Every structure is written in C-alpha cells, then in structure tokens.
Amino acid sequence: MKKELSEIQKKIIELKKKRKALILAHNYQIMEIQEIADFVGDSLQLARKSADVKGYDMIIFSGVNFMAEMAAVLSNGIPVYIPDNRALCPLAAYVSAEKIREMKKKYPGVPVVVYVNTTAEAKSEADYICTSGSAVEVVELIGADRVLFGPDAHLAEFVRAHTDVEIIDIEPRGHCYVHRQFDAAQIILLKEEYPDAIAIAHPECSKEVQEVSDMVGSTGMMVKTVAESDYKTFIIATELGLVQQLQAQHPDKRIIPAYDGAVCQQMKKQTLEKILYVLENLPEENLIKVPEEYANHLKLILDRMSKVKGQGPARAVKH
Ligand code: 13P
Ligand code: SF4
Numbered sequence: 001m002k003k004e005l006s007e008i009q010k011k012i013i014e015l016k017k018k019r020k021a022l023i024l025a026h027n028y029q030i031m032e033i034q035e036i037a038d039f040v041g042d043s044l045q046l047a048r049k050s051a052d053v054k055g056y057d058m059i060i061f062s063g064v065n066f067m068a069e070m071a072a073v074l075s076n077g078i079p080v081y082i083p084d085n086r087a088l089c090p091l092a093a094y095v096s097a098e099k100i101r102e103m104k105k106k107y108p109g110v111p112v113v114v115y116v117n118t119t120a121e122a123k124s125e126a127d128y129i130c131t132s133g134s135a136v137e138v139v140e141l142i143g144a145d146r147v148l149f150g151p152d153a154h155l156a157e158f159v160r161a162h163t164d165v166e167i168i169d170i171e172p173r174g175h176c177y178v179h180r181q182f183d184a185a186q187i188i189l190l191k192e193e194y195p196d197a198i199a200i201a202h203p204e205c206s207k208e209v210q211e212v213s214d215m216v217g218s219t220g221m222m223v224k225t226v227a228e229s230d231y232k233t234f235i236i237a238t239e240l241g242l243v244q245q246l247q248a249q250h251p252d253k254r255i256i257p258a259y260d261g262a263v264c265q266q267m268k269k270q271t272l273e274k275i276l277y278v279l280e281n282l283p284e285e286n287l288i289k290v291p292e293e294y295a296n297h298l299k300l301i302l303d304r305m306s307k308v309k310g311q312g313p314a315r316a317v318k319h
Contacts, residue, residue, distance in 0.1 A: 008272045009036045015279040022056040023275070024049060024071065026063035027219040028241035028267040031248060033062050033275065040245070042220030043067050043116050044131040047302065050075045060278060061288070062270045064089045069120050072288040073298045080288045083274035087266045091117045091204075094174035095151035100125035103148050103170050110168065112148045113138060115155055117176075120294040129301045132203050133218030136162045137308040150174055158203035158216055178264045179204035182237045184212045187258050190235045194256065200225060201237035201258070209237055209258075226250060239264050 005013070013036055016023060024046050025037035034040050039049050043063075050059060050071035059080045061068035064087045072080040095118055104112065104125070114126040115135070123129060128147075130138040136159050139147055149156045150170030160167045182205045191199055191212070200222050201213035210216045213235075215225065219242050226234055226246050236243050237258035246255040278286050290298065 003035070005035070006032070006272075008276060012036050012272060012276050012279060015276070016060075019279055020055070020057040021060055021279060022053055022058070023060045023062065026067060026241075026267065027223065027245060028239040028264055029062050029270060030241065030268060031244050032272050033270060034241070034245055036272070036275075037062065042131065042133055042218045042223075043070075044133045044218065044305075045220050046071065047074060047116075047131075050080070053078055058282075060275055062275065063087070064266050065288075066092055066117060066119065068288045069290050070116065070298070070302065072290055073295050074302060081278045081282070081286045082288055083271065083278050083286065084269040085286055085288075087269040089117045089176075089266055091115075091151055091174060091176045092119050092122070094171045095122050097121045097125045100148075100150075100170060103168075107146075107148055107168065110146055110148050111142050111144050112170075113142070114150060114170075115152050118151060120290050120298060123301065124294045124297045126301055127304075129298075129305055131218065131305075133220055134305060134308045135159050135203070138305060139163055139165050139167070141308060152176065152204055154179065154206055154210075155203045157207045158210060161210075176204040178239055178262050179237075180206065181262050182206070182209045182258050184208035187212045187235060187237065190256060190258065194233050194235065194254070196231070197233035197235050197254075197256065198225075198229070198231045199235040199237065199258070202239075205237050213237060222246070223249075226253065226255070238262070239267065241267065 023037045025033050025040045047070045051074040061071050061080050061082050068082040111127045113128040116131050146166035148170050149167045151174035153169050153172050153174050156167050199213040200215045201209050203216050233254040235256045235258050240263050243257045
C-alpha cells in the first residue's frame with residue numbers, strides 16, 4: 001500500500017513543480033526526503049545525474065556539501081541549492097591541499113587520487129577523483145605503478161586488496177566516524193544468527209569488517225544487489241538511511257542493519273522544513289558557489305572519471 005504523504009511533503013511537491021526544481025537526494029537522507037526526491041542515489045550516480053539535468057531551473061541537493069559542490073560544477077549552469085549548508089563531511093577534514101602538496105614533494109611524479117569526500121581546495125591538488133563505486137577502476141585506469149590516495153584509509157585498503165598498484169596513504173588516520181562503528185565480531189554473530197544471509201559492507205568500514213563480509217561496495221551497489229539477488233536476507237553495514245530505504249523498497253526481504261546506531265549527523269542536517277524554506281525563499285547562502293579556480297580543475301578531474309563504469313566494486317571479498 002502506498003504511504004500517504006504528509007502536508008509538508010505535499011507542499012514541497014507542489015512548489016518544486018512551480019519552481020521547476022529537481023530534488024536530488026543521497027541514499028543516507030531521511031526517508032521523508034527520499035520519498036519526495038526526484039532521484040536518490042550514491043555519490044557517483046548523483047554526480048552523473050546532475051550533469052544530465054534538462055528542463056529544470058534549479059536543483060536542490062540533499063546530501064553533504066562536497067556532493068552538492070560536484071553537482072554545481074557539473075550542472076551546466078543550473079543553480080544548485082543545499083538545504084543546510086553546514087552539512088560538512090568530517091572525513092574530508094583529514095586531507096588538506098597543504099597535506100597533498102607535502103606528499104607530492106615527498107613522492108614527485110606519483111599521481112594523486114582523492115576520494116570525493118574532500119574539500120574543493122584539496123581536490124584542486126589532485127590528478128584524479130574517485131567515489132566508493134569507482135575507486136578500483138580509477139586507480140587501474142591511470143596505468144601507474146603507484147598512486148597517492150586519500151583521505152579514507154579503509155577505502156585505500158579495499159583498493160589495495162583488488163589491484164597490484166601500490167596505494168600510498170596520504171593520511172593513514174583518515175576515516176569515516178560512522179563506518180568505524182561497525183564491528184567484525186558483531187557481523188560474525190549476525191551471520192551465525194541468520195545463516196542464509198549475505199553481508200554487504202561499505203568500503204569505508206574497517207578491513208576486519210570488510211573481511212568478514214560477503215561483499216563490499218558503494219551504497220548504489222548495495223541497492224542493486226538487494227534488488228537483483230535471489231537472497232532473502234541481507235546484513236547491511238552502512239549508514240541507517242540506506243538500510244531504511246532497502247526495508248521500504250523490499251518488504252518481502254529481511255534487511256538487517258549491522259549496527260543500528262550508524263547515523264551520519266551531517267547527512268541528517270537536511271530536513272523537509274529546510275527544503276521547503278529554500279524553495280520558498282531561494283536564500284543566497286544556500287546557493288552552492290565553487291570558486292572558479294577550483295571549479296575548472298574539478299570539472300577536469302570529474303571528466304577523467306567519466307570513463308569508468310562505476311558499478312563496482314561489487315567483487316566479493318576473498319575469505
Ligand atoms: P557512496 O558513494 O557509496 O554513496 O558513499 C558516500 C558516502 O559518503 C559514504 O559515507
Ligand atoms: Fe562523511 Fe561518513 Fe557521513 Fe559519508 S557517512 S558523509 S563519509 S561522515
């Protein structure tokens with residue numbers, strides 16, 4: 001049975017039609033936002049979607065700031081608004097432009113790959129950019145023997161396990177506090193409790209968690225796997241918003257959070273009230289502006305990523 005929309009959701013839908021606004025939402029957004037969004041996806045899918053927007057006068061990007069910045073650079077001049085502009089990803093704080101410059105001095109000529117979860121300033125020092133769904137492919141596409149990689153040391157470990165390219169951490173302490181909360185022992189226990197289940201972890205989880213999981217991949221890959229697989233029970237190690245989306249989409253399947261406290265406070269800064277406020281007032285402070293010096297370089301490195309399929313890494317982790 002289709003869920004009845006709330007008054008505020010109805011208001012947003014009406015106003016977004018009037019404004020010709022497209023709402024893009026990340027998989028970690030609260031369900032009430034996912035329900036009124038025009039497109040929900042992982043960071044790569046959202047970047048690609050924003051490059052292909054036609055017939056709209058504005059985009060509202062419900063996610064964290066660095067994702068909205070990518071949308072603004074790719075949207076062909078369509079203004080991008082973020083409902084709460086304080087939604088900054090703490091993982092991005094681990095690698096500054098200065099830190100990358102230092103590493104480039106230490107490893108001259110070694111290509112720099114940054115994860116999308118970085119500031120626009122840090123990206124301006126990178127040669128390549130990747131998402132969780134494209135990291136292995138991007139590293140292999142470069143064709144170098146070694147690369148500098150950051151800020152996520154766990155994603156780096158995942159890439160290392162799937163390529164012969166030497167992966168040098170820009171900052172070995174870089175991690176996502178949400179994905180650090182998953183515990184390998186807890187996943188082993190859940191697998192014992194649900195022997196028919198398949199466990200899927202995000203590559204921002206620790207190596208131990210990745211190793212006890214059956215698959216490792218982006219949020220987009222998790223959505224695809226649960227939809228297409230014959231398995232009926234899934235243990236999911238990523239932020240709760242995605243778990244709730246999967247539960248809503250697949251009432252016939254059992255979706256078990258590997259830890260139900262895994263909530264990203266930054267993603268959850270976005271609310272229906274803030275989306276409505278932006279639609280009503282088009283506040284200047286919510287308009288995403290990427291300084292030109294960063295925007296041109298960001299476009300260039302995003303274009304380099306356009307060659308990858310980005311459906312992976314869906315490869316199973318070897319036990
Ligand atoms: P995805 O690209 O897998 O959606 O990941 C984004 C993110 O921020 C994970 O924490
Ligand atoms: Fe950043 Fe982690 Fe939140 Fe993703 S889940 S936006 S990496 S803090």
